[in-house]
Amino acid sequence: MVRRGPLQAGEKVQFTDRKGKRITEQLVPGGTVQTERGVLFHDDIIGLPEGSVVTTLTSEGESKSAAEAYRRNPRKPWKTARKIGGWQYTVMRPRLQDFILSMPRGAQIMYPKDIAQVIEVCDIRQGMRVLESGGGSGAMSLHLLDAVGDGGELTTVEMRSEFARVCEANATVYFGARPQWWNLLVGDFDSVAAGLPANHFDRIFLDMLDPWNRLNEAYRVIAPGGVITCYVTTVTQLSRVAEAMRESGRWTEPEITETMERGWKAQGLAVRPNHEMIGHTGFLVTSRAMASGFDALHKRERPTKDVYSDIDDLTAEQQRDRLADLELRDISDRKLRKVLNDLDRQVASIPQDATVANRQEKPAV
Structure with missing residues (x-):
């Protein structure tokens, strides 16, 4: 089975921080991931390509300021971050x-x-x-x-x-x-x-x-x-x-x-x-x-x-x-x-029209 393209609701994704700690969650509209260093909002992740970097927040209102801090210094945004929030995770589909x-x-x-x-x-x-x-x-x-x-x-x-x-x-x-x-x-x-x-x-x-x-x-x-x-x-x-x-x-x-x-x-x-x-x-x-x-x-x-x-x-x-x-x-x-x-x-969170066939991409002959 091959899944390509943006991350979709109902899929499981894996968050990995710079220390190698991994969290696996199913994406659900309106859902959240509570980590040791803040919250990740599913709605901000759905639609992203694999390999994106997401940053934890203390509240939904921090989304814009966190994005701006990352643009200013993408290499070390955690240096000025508070103890909770501002921690980065790479998001991928799990192996x-x-x-x-x-x-x-x-x-x-x-x-x-x-x-x-x-x-x-x-x-x-x-x-x-x-x-x-x-x-x-x-x-x-x-x-x-x-x-x-x-x-x-x-x-x-x-x-x-x-x-x-x-x-x-x-x-x-x-x-x-x-x-x-x-x-x-x-x-x-x-x-x-x-x-x-x-x-x-x-x-x-x-x-x-x-x-x-x-x-x-x-x-x-x-x-x-x-x-x-x-x-x-x-x-x-x-x-x-x-x-x-x-x-x-x-x-x-x-x-x-x-x-x-x-x-x-x-x-x-x-x-x-x-x-x-x-x-x-x-x-x-x-x-x-x-x-x-x-x-x-x-x-x-x-x-x-x-x-x-x-x-x-x-x-x-x-x-x-x-x-x-x-x-x-x-x-x-x-x-x-x-x-x-x-x-x-988890099964109930999968889109009702999902089938194995439409999630597999086969090369054109």
Whole structure:
């Protein structure tokens, strides 16, 4: 999805000050952004091009004087500004990863570094048919919808209806309307997948507690040669899903990766890594589906230890409790209601005539 031109009402924008602090807000006629250093008025921002610099005010009446001060000394208008007001922000449309990190959440989201790796190792491209299990707050769904485009198809299965609402609302706010190439289904993965056509999907992504128990149904709906990627957070889950793929004979030797992210600072010759980095957040287990009647070729190795896990012995209620322990779906009912109310307000602020099509600009042929 590409948005160009002046900033419009209903869009989300990101304000960044000279210290790198960011604020993400949805533009609403008559709305305001209350910062630590004054107020920004939405009406002054709607219609501006991206990359504009806006200055905080203490009241609406300061607009003219603030603009005049900026014209007199555009490099240092804050030197004579009061403690509140006179602080500058650059306004841009947020990148997708910025949107995701600032959007209301029901379930915990995947980190952008892991999402980017999923798109790469699962080889998700425009026009593909993708099946996703575990919609959560929609972080992965937004990237998949962008990757396959309106010529593709994304089917998302989410077990909890509340999280499905959060996922759908976040996608609606991001695209400006609900994507027409997206099927969002609520229910257990095996039950929902049983109603899907065989060999229909090019790619499958699983983000769930026990992906090894879903491999049979996943194999039925994926096309031969299709790629499956499972996101798990513990080594116990990692071991189970890898061994299940090998034992079934239906999947090629699994590739297992994790991604670390470390930022750097560069000021002249003072170049150094940041003091903090994003370390382990999860593992990606990727494999490909064999054609029916053919067994996968694996290197003959004997496991060095027992790979049994007691997760299969848990009841459905115990598995939901385990999800909270793994911090994959932990949220209180009160917070979830607040998230849904916030998203309902954002969706209601989108212009009624908005569609995904009229917000995408395609080059003339």
